[in-house]
Amino acid sequence: MILSNTLLERVLNAAMDGGADFAEVFCEETRHSVITGGTSGIQNSSLGLESGVGIRLFSGLRCRYAYTNDCREDTLLRLTRELASSCRGGGVRTPLTALTSYAGDGSSVASLKDKLELIRRAAAAGMDYDSEIAQMSVRYLDMDQQVLIANSEGLLASDRRQKTRMQITAYARWGENLQRGFIGPGAMAGLEFYDSFDLEAAARQAAQEAKTAAHAQKCPSGMMTVVVDNGFGGLMFHEACGHSLEASSVSKGHSEFSGRLGQQVASPLVTLIDDGTLEGQWGSLHVDDEGNPTQRNVLIENGILKGYMIDKLESRRMGVPATGSGRRQSYRFPPEARMTNTFIAAGTSRREDIISSTERGLFVGGINGGSVNPVTGEFNFSATGCRLIENGRLTEPVQDPTLIGTGGQVLEQVDMVGDNLSLGQGYCYNNSGALFICAGQPTIRVKNILVGGTE
Amino acid sequence: MMLKTYIEAFTLAAKAHGIGHLNFYTDISRSRAVSVYQGELDKLELSEACRLFIEGEVDGFSGEIYVENFASEQIEEQIQILRESALAYQRPFVSRPLTDMPGQETQQDFLPLDKVLEGMLAAERAANADSRTQLQGCFFQEKYSDVTLTNGEGCTMTDRMGGAHSYLSLTARQEELVQLAGKSVPLPWGQFPDMEAMADRVAADALARLHAGSYPTGACPVVLAANVVCELLDAFAPAFFAKNVYSHMSVLEGKLDQQVAGENITLLEDPLLPGGLRPRRFDDEGTPTSAKTIVERGTLRTYLHNCKSAADAGCAPGGNGFRPSVSEEASAGYTNLLLQSGEKSQDGLLADMGDGLLITGVSGVFAGAHPSSGEFSLISHGYKIRQGVRQGAVSQITIAGSFFEMLRQVQGIGGDNEWMRASHGCVRAPSLYVSSLAVSGGADDEKK
Numbered sequence: 001m002i003l004s005n006t007l008l009e010r011v012l013n014a015a016m017d018g019g020a021d022f023a024e025v026f027c028e029e030t031r032h033s034v035i036t037g038g039t040s041g042i043q044n045s046s047l048g049l050e051s052g053v054g055i056r057l058f059s060g061l062r063c064r065y066a067y068t069n070d071c072r073e074d075t076l077l078r079l080t081r082e083l084a085s086s087c088r089g090g091g092v093r094t095p096l097t098a099l100t101s102y103a104g105d106g107s108s109v110a111s112l113k114d115k116l117e118l119i120r121r122a123a124a125a126g127m128d129y130d131s132e133i134a135q136m137s138v139r140y141l142d143m144d145q146q147v148l149i150a151n152s153e154g155l156l157a158s159d160r161r162q163k164t165r166m167q168i169t170a171y172a173r174w175g176e177n178l179q180r181g182f183i184g185p186g187a188m189a190g191l192e193f194y195d196s197f198d199l200e201a202a203a204r205q206a207a208q209e210a211k212t213a214a215h216a217q218k219c220p221s222g223m224m225t226v227v228v229d230n231g232f233g234g235l236m237f238h239e240a241c242g243h244s245l246e247a248s249s250v251s252k253g254h255s256e257f258s259g260r261l262g263q264q265v266a267s268p269l270v271t272l273i274d275d276g277t278l279e280g281q282w283g284s285l286h287v288d289d290e291g292n293p294t295q296r297n298v299l300i301e302n303g304i305l306k307g308y309m310i311d312k313l314e315s316r317r318m319g320v321p322a323t324g325s326g327r328r329q330s331y332r333f334p335p336e337a338r339m340t341n342t343f344i345a346a347g348t349s350r351r352e353d354i355i356s357s358t359e360r361g362l363f364v365g366g367i368n369g370g371s372v373n374p375v376t377g378e379f380n381f382s383a384t385g386c387r388l389i390e391n392g393r394l395t396e397p398v399q400d401p402t403l404i405g406t407g408g409q410v411l412e413q414v415d416m417v418g419d420n421l422s423l424g425q426g427y428c429y430n431n432s433g434a435l436f437i438c439a440g441q442p443t444i445r446v447k448n449i450l451v452g453g454t455e
Numbered sequence: 456m457m458l459k460t461y462i463e464a465f466t467l468a469a470k471a472h473g474i475g476h477l478n479f480y481t482d483i484s485r486s487r488a489v490s491v492y493q494g495e496l497d498k499l500e501l502s503e504a505c506r507l508f509i510e511g512e513v514d515g516f517s518g519e520i521y522v523e524n525f526a527s528e529q530i531e532e533q534i535q536i537l538r539e540s541a542l543a544y545q546r547p548f549v550s551r552p553l554t555d556m557p558g559q560e561t562q563q564d565f566l567p568l569d570k571v572l573e574g575m576l577a578a579e580r581a582a583n584a585d586s587r588t589q590l591q592g593c594f595f596q597e598k599y600s601d602v603t604l605t606n607g608e609g610c611t612m613t614d615r616m617g618g619a620h621s622y623l624s625l626t627a628r629q630e631e632l633v634q635l636a637g638k639s640v641p642l643p644w645g646q647f648p649d650m651e652a653m654a655d656r657v658a659a660d661a662l663a664r665l666h667a668g669s670y671p672t673g674a675c676p677v678v679l680a681a682n683v684v685c686e687l688l689d690a691f692a693p694a695f696f697a698k699n700v701y702s703h704m705s706v707l708e709g710k711l712d713q714q715v716a717g718e719n720i721t722l723l724e725d726p727l728l729p730g731g732l733r734p735r736r737f738d739d740e741g742t743p744t745s746a747k748t749i750v751e752r753g754t755l756r757t758y759l760h761n762c763k764s765a766a767d768a769g770c771a772p773g774g775n776g777f778r779p780s781v782s783e784e785a786s787a788g789y790t791n792l793l794l795q796s797g798e799k800s801q802d803g804l805l806a807d808m809g810d811g812l813l814i815t816g817v818s819g820v821f822a823g824a825h826p827s828s829g830e831f832s833l834i835s836h837g838y839k840i841r842q843g844v845r846q847g848a849v850s851q852i853t854i855a856g857s858f859f860e861m862l863r864q865v866q867g868i869g870g871d872n873e874w875m876r877a878s879h880g881c882v883r884a885p886s887l888y889v890s891s892l893a894v895s896g897g898a899d900d901e902k903k
Binding site for chain 1: 498784
């Protein structure tokens, strides 16, 4: 629901006249397709148009937010005045500037049949992999999101974000044991992304992972040296320290990294970057959801804490500029500083050397997901594609364990960083909704992590 | 354009395109959320939304479209999407008759804001009363949704879902030690919790956990607190969904009428339970809901069916066709999922266990619990138990095992039910005493 400039200005005026000292209107129209299917047809579908407006007001360090998809003027003004009635003060509004458009080029026009064909191909390739594959579940999704952001400081910006992703899950049964394998490639692109992507190979990889898991032994428990492979294994650092570097944790002193800028917080081998500008990446944006261009934020450099991810409200509290990190799932959420594409920079070790120099430990192929308590830094993540490392060699596959630790502890215990950086795609869930993110790293070794196995 | 006018216009336009048998699923909701910080209203969030999911028949196939924009100029594009989906998916259209079930039409009022703030600010004072503790978050949300199904034949079914949710968290600090504790309480519409008492309990928990130690790695008897059982039950409920069973994605495939849990385990669904947090008279496909016994004294009696899985299985729809979100087709879910409680208090279960662990919290369930395999491995915290008595807090451990194997090893069931608003419905469960789970912790910490 893209509002006219006249209506935008009326809403902003109502906010400022009512007592806000900052006001913002976020308009969104998103066309989306989410289709889940397999070899036996479509299991679930959502095709549609999301459309609505979010109105955000500040009163000092206090935030007021309303959203609706009823975009009649009287509804928007009523909600704005209700929010403003609890604000104190007010401010002067700067007239809107000329529109700055950050929209990407072109539009992706693809038929539903083209999308179904992708699902069919992935499902068929996975089923053909092995007779133990009991089922393939393939979820295709795309979105074409158009946003318009106006605020009382005169900002008027628009962006268009096209995304696509396939979430391919294979289920393998061996006797009573039913296990899954997963791969989820995605990009900031239209359907053309799949022209240069080997979908069948990805599906077979998921199937292979499921079959291996079905035959895997129980995973041992206890403190171990852990080697996490490159790619979405970077979610370990997303959880271990990424969330703790978001302003919503840092600004009120609730993060283990609050007030530690310039201090050594990690092994000198660790450089952590959040970069929303990476061309075509699933976690990228041209402009954040507060209207600021995204940027490359170096968070930790050679183990020294260099910066945080900061949104507009918390930039007020912290007295420092925002970092192009204000993100929200949709108009239904007020924005917060969140990660985009977050990764550990490449080091110098070779993957095979990292494994061969590990006498005994756990090799983690990937990560399903995880969470963190930013106050204590306690994190957990569910590992997948795991094998034991014995005498410097990968040996038996073991069932998926959960690995736990604290951010500060893990950052200090990184003792080898590979030269093979790659990114993986996923979602991050927090107060401002489910966001598309990339997490990445080269192969990394951590000296001690607690492995929650079943043996 | 108002919703009623839009539906009339859409119906006319659809008819002109040869689209018939229209079903409209609408969700009209209002919410208000408030939080306090440092003696003031910190955040206020309001919402008013109307969302619509339309299904219709095109050449004998079923098509669909999700709509949030009710402008008349959008209708043509929306009809094209519905039409394209029908022809691409080629799923035969199946008529689902509706039964008239009118609902309330009055708008409900939120609790008076000044009263809500008074209670929340009292909670903040309680949270900050000890110099070692500080409020981190204090949040209260009220929301209601009117779900309405209508079709072209004039039938209308409306259910109102309303409720509140409160959350309080605080940090405890002492020298270098820091701990975070929190409590989430779901409530029926119109109720406000004693947040001051919540703050006292959460503060006591955070302070106790400041000095938490680890626990030796190995198999160990555990009592799972009711809130933990709710989380596990929600995580593994998809194993009961017929659509997963018939797609070979559930560990319960082929287990109907077989023993899947101990004889002391009975699992129920009761959509009209007095005091239930998710009362529904019909599911999102228009099938009347009904009470059912899913697991009876350890024996699996039924899967949870939507219309499609029921048709595949040749049985009647079970009234469990619920949408994961308004924008998605009905899939599977439940209303009030109840693990039948026992009579013992949690302390009684601890006394029966003697030595072991009380697990009072788990995290990362969405990633560390796998409903298809039934396995879980979760970061946890709680208390060491010696001779039935709490001996000190434990954190930074994991518990792991198979959910259904665990249900065979339940030695005692508490009477201390707790509710949770979960991802597929609402769950109520008591504490459980389980004879053994795999625990991973520090190797050197003694069992004190």
